[in-house]
Amino acid sequence: MSSKQGSRVHVAIRLRPALKPHEDDGKEPCVRGLSDKALEIWNWRDTEQSLHFDFDAYLDSKASQKNVYDRCVKPLLTHALNGQNASVFAYGPTGTGKTFTMLGSEDNPGVIPRSLNHIFHVINQEKPKEEGGGDWSYSVSFSYLEIYQEKIYDLLEPKGHDLSIREDRKRNIFIPKLAEKTINSFNEFAKYFIPASRNRTTAATKLNSRSSRSHSILLLKIVKERKDGSQHHIQTGKLYLIDLAGSENNKKTGNKGIRLKESGAINTSLFVLGQVVDALNQRLPRIPYRDSKLTRLLQDSLGGSSHACMITNIAPEEKNYMDTYTTLHFAAKSKQIINKPFTRETTQTIAAPPPRKRPLEEDDRSRST
Numbered sequence: 001m002s003s004k005q006g007s008r009v010h011v012a013i014r015l016r017p018a019l020k021p022h023e024d025d026g027k028e029p030c031v032r033g034l035s036d037k038a039l040e041i042w043n044w045r046d047t048e049q050s051l052h053f054d055f056d057a058y059l060d061s062k063a064s065q066k067n068v069y070d071r072c073v074k075p076l077l078t079h080a081l082n083g084q085n086a087s088v089f090a091y092g093p094t095g096t097g098k099t100f101t102m103l104g105s106e107d108n109p110g111v112i113p114r115s116l117n118h119i120f121h122v123i124n125q126e127k128p129k130e131e132g133g134g135d136w137s138y139s140v141s142f143s144y145l146e147i148y149q150e151k152i153y154d155l156l157e158p159k160g161h162d163l164s165i166r167e168d169r170k171r172n173i174f175i176p177k178l179a180e181k182t183i184n185s186f187n188e189f190a191k192y193f194i195p196a197s198r199n200r201t202t203a204a205t206k207l208n209s210r211s212s213r214s215h216s217i218l219l220l221k222i223v224k225e226r227k228d229g230s231q232h233h234i235q236t237g238k239l240y241l242i243d244l245a246g247s248e249n250n251k252k253t254g255n256k257g258i259r260l261k262e263s264g265a266i267n268t269s270l271f272v273l274g275q276v277v278d279a280l281n282q283r284l285p286r287i288p289y290r291d292s293k294l295t296r297l298l299q300d301s302l303g304g305s306s307h308a309c310m311i312t313n314i315a316p317e318e319k320n321y322m323d324t325y326t327t328l329h330f331a332a333k334s335k336q337i338i339n340k341p342f343t344r345e346t347t348q349t350i351a352a353p354p355p356r357k358r359p360l361e362e363d364d365r366s367r368s369t
């Protein structure tokens with residue numbers, strides 16, 4: 001994967017466990033894992049077929065938070081610790097586990113706390129030069145922002161207005177007025193981050209909440225410095241950890257007015273992200289970064305020598321089938337239609353056959369007598 005060719009976006013699928021254990025009782029799940037990279041779903045257009053998808057990773061409903069982190073995220077951290085850019089996205093419909101994957105809970109921490117722990121662990125383990133270690137010194141800082149209706153809002157120091165994106169002469173993308181906190185430990189990070197993330201997630205109804213309609217973006221900057229005689233080396237790595245807006249089709253939920261405007265903006269950003277990912281993975285000459293705020297912000301962290309993973313979350317319940325179907329199509333780099341029915345066994349109680357109806361003629365004759 002040379003930087004000249006541009007790097008591919010790795011795509012992983014994570015299936016959430018069923019939340020209500022008996023909801024789909026008596027039904028086979030409509031999603032089935034085939035290996036640690038492949039899965040199949042039934043094809044609603046033709047029940048004689050199964051749809052087979054291949055990804056870089058498939059994490060089934062038993063996959064732990066650690067499994068997800070180890071497989072999809074940990075390898076990217078090495079790059080961010082070595083002056084390169086990397087990004088991790090959680091993509092998928094609302095309620096499929098994006099926030100669980102990125103943030104998790106206290107007992108079951110997700111990608112964000114695990115990544116910060118690892119980064120401080122690596123930095124603190126680096127031996128001083130006199131003990132044979134490298135002579136790099138590190139400084140870590142972070143920003144936290146939200147893109148809502150194609151506007152950028154600071155979550156650490158809310159300013160109530162849209163912030164603009166700039167590009168410097170070295171083609172680095174930055175937001176001039178965005179707050180940036182220097183942090184020396186995980187606890188220091190949590191002190192700033194927890195209140196800011198709590199603000200974002202307090203909303204009335206889940207599906208209509210702002211948090212499910214906006215992209216929340218944590219940007220971690222790792223600066224490494226070393227003095228070598230008269231030379232001063234500086235490396236800056238950026239890591240984006242992104243909880244994307246819900247990818248469900250909002251038209252279906254009958255949203256009107258402001259909601260419809262919101263849906264449109266969300267769909268534009270996700271739509272462009274999909275086009276950027278496709279263009280990178282197909283090595284197309286034009287990558288449409290400038291067509292949305294999200295992709296413009298990520299321009300220096302997607303493609304080129306950057307590394308990225310999209311963790312696509314899906315749900316197992318039959319009622320979510322159509323969202324699962326469109327989500328997998330969005331995420332897929334390859335799909336095969338297999339001409340064999342997706343065996344979905346349903347358990348039915350065998351009832352006595354209904355009484356046989358007599359032919360009309362017989363009926364009429366019997367009535368006339």
Ligand code: ADP
Nearest residue numbers: 016017019093094095096097098099100101313
């Ligand atoms: P999203 O952010 O995509 O809307 P959430 O992360 O809020 O979805 O997940 C919806 C619900 O499912 C939450 O109650 C969450 O705790 C639970 N959940 C999601 N993924 C898992 C998982 N892998 N294991 C256990 N519970 C999960």
Ligand code: MG
Nearest residue numbers: 098099211212
């Ligand atoms: Mg969420």
